[in-house]
Amino acid sequence: xxxxxxxxxxxxxxVVEGAIAAGMRFFSGYPITPSTEIAERCxxxxxxxxxxxxxxxxxxxxxxxxxxxxxAGVKAMTATSGPGFSLKQENIGYAALAEVPCVVVNVxxxxxxxxxxxxxxxxxxxxxxxxTHGDHPVIAISPSSVQETYFEAIRCFNLAEQYRxxxxxxxxxxxxxxxxxxxxxxxxxVQVFNRLTKEDPEQASLPYDIVPGExxxxxxxxxxxxxxxxxxxxxxxxxxxxxSPVKANRQCTRIMKKIxxxxxxxxxxxxxxxxxxxxxxxxxxxxxxxVEAAIDEARQxxxxxxxxxxxxxxxxxxxxxxxxxxxVRHIVVAELNYGQMKLEVERAAAGxxxxxHIGKVNGTILKPSEIFRLIREVAR
Amino acid sequence: xxxxxxxxxxxxxxLPHIWCAGCSNGIIMRDVAQAIDNLRLDPKNVVIVxxxxxxxxxxxxxxxxxxxxxxxxxxAFATGIKMAKPWLKVIVLTxxxxxxxxxxxxxxxxxxxxxxLTVVVFNNSIYGMTGGQFSPxxxxxxxxxxxxxxxxxxxxxxxxxxxxxGATYTARGTAYHVPQTIKLIENAIAHEGxxxxxxxxxxxxYYGRKNKKGDAxxxxxxxxxxxxxxxxxxxxxxxxxxxxxVIGELSRTTRPEYVREYEKIIERAGRVEA
Numbered sequence: 323x324x325x326x327x328x329x330x331x332x333x334x335x336x337v338v339e340g341a342i343a344a345g346m347r348f349f350s351g352y353p354i355t356p357s358t359e360i361a362e363r364c365x366x367x368x369x370x371x372x373x374x375x376x377x378x379x380x381x382x383x384x385x386x387x388x389x390x391x392x393x394a395g396v397k398a399m400t401a402t403s404g405p406g407f408s409l410k411q412e413n414i415g416y417a418a419l420a421e422v423p424c425v426v427v428n429v430x431x432x433x434x435x436x437x438x439x440x441x442x443x444x445x446x447x448x449x450x451x452x453x454t455h456g457d458h459p460v461i462a463i464s465p466s467s468v469q470e471t472y473f474e475a476i477r478c479f480n481l482a483e484q485y486r487x488x489x490x491x492x493x494x495x496x497x498x499x500x501x502x503x504x505x506x507x508x509x510x511x512v513q514v515f516n517r518l519t520k521e522d523p524e525q526a527s528l529p530y531d532i533v534p535g536e537x538x539x540x541x542x543x544x545x546x547x548x549x550x551x552x553x554x555x556x557x558x559x560x561x562x563x564x565x566s567p568v569k570a571n572r573q574c575t576r577i578m579k580k581i582x583x584x585x586x587x588x589x590x591x592x593x594x595x596x597x598x599x600x601x602x603x604x605x606x607x608x609x610x611x612x613v614e615a616a617i618d619e620a621r622q623x624x625x626x627x628x629x630x631x632x633x634x635x636x637x638x639x640x641x642x643x644x645x646x647x648x649x650v651r652h653i654v655v656a657e658l659n660y661g662q663m664k665l666e667v668e669r670a671a672a673g674x675x676x677x678x679h680i681g682k683v684n685g686t687i688l689k690p691s692e693i694f695r696l697i698r699e700v701a702r
Numbered sequence: 703x704x705x706x707x708x709x710x711x712x713x714x715x716x717l718p719h720i721w722c723a724g725c726s727n728g729i730i731m732r733d734v735a736q737a738i739d740n741l742r743l744d745p746k747n748v749v750i751v752x753x754x755x756x757x758x759x760x761x762x763x764x765x766x767x768x769x770x771x772x773x774x775x776x777x778a779f780a781t782g783i784k785m786a787k788p789w790l791k792v793i794v795l796t797x798x799x800x801x802x803x804x805x806x807x808x809x810x811x812x813x814x815x816x817x818x819l820t821v822v823v824f825n826n827s828i829y830g831m832t833g834g835q836f837s838p839x840x841x842x843x844x845x846x847x848x849x850x851x852x853x854x855x856x857x858x859x860x861x862x863x864x865x866x867x868g869a870t871y872t873a874r875g876t877a878y879h880v881p882q883t884i885k886l887i888e889n890a891i892a893h894e895g896x897x898x899x900x901x902x903x904x905x906x907x908y909y910g911r912k913n914k915k916g917d918a919x920x921x922x923x924x925x926x927x928x929x930x931x932x933x934x935x936x937x938x939x940x941x942x943x944x945x946x947x948v949i950g951e952l953s954r955t956t957r958p959e960y961v962r963e964y965e966k967i968i969e970r971a972g973r974v975e976a
Contacts, residue, residue: 348782348785348786350781350782350785366971369964369967369968369970369971370971370972372968374785374786374964374968376781376785376964378778378781378811379778379807379808379810379811380807382775382778383775383778383781383807383808383811384778386771386772386775386778386779386781386782386808387778387779387781387782387785388782389779389782390751390769390778390779390780390781390782390783390784390785390786391782391783391785391786392782392786393769393779393782393783394749394782394783394786394787394790395786395787396786396787398782398786412772413772413775416771416772544749544767544769544783544787544790545746545747545749545767545783545787545789545790546746547746548767549745549746549765549766549767549768550767550768551761551762551768551769551770552768552769552770553762553769553770554770554771554772555770562716562762563762563770
């Protein structure tokens with residue numbers, strides 16, 4: 323019988339509990355509102371489980387140390403918000419190219435620049451995908467409750483280890499600071515994926531040589547006696563820099579393909595009351611809570627409306643949206659920005675139905691009544 | 703033909719290296735290899751971390767676990783590695799721009815923590831990889847592509863900067879003074895805590911040409927002639943030390959080492975189950 327515990331936690335605290343359950347034993351970060359509680363709880367909790375916490379001198383160092391620990395084989399995380407997420411981007415690209423598993427939490431706050439530091443926003447949706455320079459793979463996950471934050475933190479680590487990519491846990495201030503009663507898993511029932519390595523030392527010394535039929539390299543961590551190089555330069559199978567167009571193409575294509583070809587395994591979304599829906603409201607993260615309330619209200623007034631909520635926000639669930647777009651009359655996208663996910667929804671809907679948007683950039687949440695108003699308008 | 707040392711510690715298949723003729727980087731890389739050999743370190747417990755720039759390419763030529771990171775951030779990556787596996791000897795190879803301009807913040811904070819890392823700064827007083835721009839160690843008045851009328855920027859004294867920030871071992875060598883520099887790097891690696899060895903390097907291609915310092919041989923002779931030992935420097939007046947390179951062990955002290963201190967935190971937090 324699993325020994326589950328109940329706890330009243332903030333989203334920011336639940337991340338840490340999920341991460342520890344998934345095997346995180348290193349955290350490096352820098353204080354920033356509204357994500358600071360993550361660093362605080364890591365400082366408290368990690369040494370209790372034999373892990374380590376370090377407060378670095380800046381956001382860039384927080385990301386770099388996180389990658390360093392992972393290169394040495396320890397599951398690592400960093401957490402930040404708005405300005406800090408911008409600062410971490412170069413090293414997120416390093417993790418993507420060198421294929422170092424790590425988890426980066428971004429508790430979104432209003433921007434641009436210092437913006438509204440204590441206010442919610444979902445303005446980093448596109449940055450989570452394209453924040454670092456160059457084409458690169460990334461996975462981003464956006465939870466909408468404290469319980470889901472706990473479970474998704476575990477999944478973030480598993481995906482990072484499995485695909486050897488930086489995984490962005492794209493939270494927002496709403497979920498980060500919201501307190502809810504949640505259930506914590508018994509450590510024995512947590513499903514944990516650990517990165518694969520090669521058994522043969524000779525093969526292992528070719529870190530980026532891919533096992534036939536696989537797309538993700540099996541790299542032995544540093545300090546195990548397998549000598550190789552790791553670099554942020556485009557590299558060959560040995561991990562050495564190369565200018566060869568053939569090798570560059572092979573590497574840069576494979577790192578994109580490893581996500582593209584596994585999209586169905588990475589994707590996760592939730593649909594509610596879509597059976598008879600004529601209007602579908604698409605939202606993610608904390609905004610989805612307002613959407614559910616709006617739909618309750620709308621259903622009471624007999625509007626046929628349902629919801630679609632991507633949990634994995636990158637890669638974007640385009641097939642699911644295409645299918646919905648072909649059977650509803652209208653899609654509404656609700657998000658705390660000027661229309662970032664809307665661009666993805668439009669692309670996936672490809673004109674099959676009209677797409678409307680309701681957003682907000684004044685540091686307050688979308689109210690259910692505001693969403694309902696738009697539902698009523700488009701359902702007419 | 704490669705020497706036994708080269709065969710043991712270099713990835714010969716990666717050679718020839720990218721450095722220009724007359725560059726000091728190869729000499730300093732060899733000094734690092736010799737220091738590792740003299741200390742009889744088990745190569746599987748050695749990690750080399752570097753940033754971006756000419757000198758940072760040294761990591762890729764050395765046969766260990768080597769991590770070539772982003773510009774300026776080698777020390778922050780190295781901090782993560784050291785925290786993750788404290789038994790590893792983590793050596794950071796970096797340049798003057800990498801360590802003290804873009805990476806200056808990481809340098810002072812790694813020094814402040816006294817984390818057990820060894821930094822070898824290949825100081826050629828110029829940005830070589832990008833073609834000869836002035837760095838934080840280019841002497842005031844010298845020429846660079848971004849200082850076409852002479853640099854007005856004052857320059858850093860790297861060991862002094864590191865010492866003030868909290869480094870517990872600081873030293874300076876030059877590419878010319880090979881045996882002395884090997885010993886300094888050896889001492890730095892053996893020292894528990896944050897250690898740094900500045901290695902004065904010649905860049906005849908950019909710094910030398912821009913500043914009419916002559917060819918590589920002339921620049922090496924200049925290192926020989928400008929160098930004074932720490933002991934001798936103590937007897938010299940400040941005006942006599944103008945333009946001199948003070949070589950040797952500059953400071954050594956003992957302070958609690960960061961990762962060991964963290965181990966105490968783990969003890970104090972008392973392992974409770976997750």
